[in-house]
Amino acid sequence: MKRICVDSSSPVRLDKYLMNQLPQLGLGRLNKALRENKIKLNGKKQPLSTRVQTGDEICLYIPDSWLEEPDSLRFVYRDEQVWLVNKPAGLPVDAPEGDSLLARARKAAEGTSAQPRLCHRLDTGTSGLVLLACTDRAETLLTDLIRRRELQKEYLCVTFGRPDPAAGVLGGYLSKDAQRGVVRIVPRPGPTAKPVETRYKTLAVSGRLALLQVQLITGRTHQIRAHMASIGCPILGDSKYGNNAANRELHFRYQALCAWRLYFPKLSQPELAGVSGQTFELPMPWYCGQVQRGELQ
Numbered sequence: 001m002k003r004i005c006v007d008s009s010s011p012v013r014l015d016k017y018l019m020n021q022l023p024q025l026g027l028g029r030l031n032k033a034l035r036e037n038k039i040k041l042n043g044k045k046q047p048l049s050t051r052v053q054t055g056d057e058i059c060l061y062i063p064d065s066w067l068e069e070p071d072s073l074r075f076v077y078r079d080e081q082v083w084l085v086n087k088p089a090g091l092p093v094d095a096p097e098g099d100s101l102l103a104r105a106r107k108a109a110e111g112t113s114a115q116p117r118l119c120h121r122l123d124t125g126t127s128g129l130v131l132l133a134c135t136d137r138a139e140t141l142l143t144d145l146i147r148r149r150e151l152q153k154e155y156l157c158v159t160f161g162r163p164d165p166a167a168g169v170l171g172g173y174l175s176k177d178a179q180r181g182v183v184r185i186v187p188r189p190g191p192t193a194k195p196v197e198t199r200y201k202t203l204a205v206s207g208r209l210a211l212l213q214v215q216l217i218t219g220r221t222h223q224i225r226a227h228m229a230s231i232g233c234p235i236l237g238d239s240k241y242g243n244n245a246a247n248r249e250l251h252f253r254y255q256a257l258c259a260w261r262l263y264f265p266k267l268s269q270p271e272l273a274g275v276s277g278q279t280f281e282l283p284m285p286w287y288c289g290q291v292q293r294g295e296l297q
Helices: 014-021 026-035 101-108 136-147 223-230 244-249 286-292
Strands: 002-005 039-041 057-060 075-078 082-087 127-133 152-160 167-170 173-177 182-186 193-195 198-206 209-216 257-263 279-281
Touching (some): 014 039, 014 057, 026 039, 082 101, 101 127, 152 223, 182 223, 209 286
Parallel strands (some): 127 257
Antiparallel strands (some): 075 082, 152 257, 167 198, 173 182, 257 279
16 A cells, blocks of 8 residues: 655645656556545545645555556565565566566576576465575575475465454365366365465454465465365455456456565575575555455455
8 A cells, every 4th residue: 555645735636646646657547546446535535536735645555566667676685695576466477478577587687697586486466475596506595495394474365255263274185287277175185186284364354355364384386275265265356266256346356365474494504694584574465454444345
């Protein structure tokens, strides 16, 4: 969420003021944000023709990516060995051609000795923290941390439906259908079914929706999305495992799922001294605040 305190020598239209302050938005995105109830003037939805004046407060509940310059990389942390970046929803981590997180990282590394490579992945529709190694040694160390489950990952998500109980640990086995690109949770192991474990806690509820904090204990393909769908609480905006009627009604194009927090253990390797024992956390996505305040139901 972006908060703007109006400072203007005379009253001016809301759309004109926002376009002057945030020219990268564009009128099309402003109109889209208004339709989706993501612009509030002094706490209320108002037409873009409304005049604002000094002392007014404008709150924009929009993705951070709308305010970025094209092809930019949003660094959370970086040194010569490790990069931690915030991926926007809708951007693939890698792609054979066209825009991707890895392509942006390689562009950012031009003229330096860094050779960024992905240590793990996020689905295209998921936002949040992605870890990249910039050297062979860092890649070996970081991927080993992930393999040993010493790197703890926490997510925030909004589900269509309230989990019962409000907190718990989901188990079972995840079966992957590679041809269809989907997974499902099954009760028994099998040739394609691997054990999965997901811990969740409800932070807030609003009407039909719940805001959850989720910790990955195992890390399988689409694990959180499939696990929440398996208990009747699919993630809002998830077109593969979710409720598409609700997604359209609430104007969610991508899943309301964010890789929010990353914990590094104490590490002895000098290459990882900068991240040793550190916790990195993003601001809550705009939709989390709307659920907490009861504005999204």
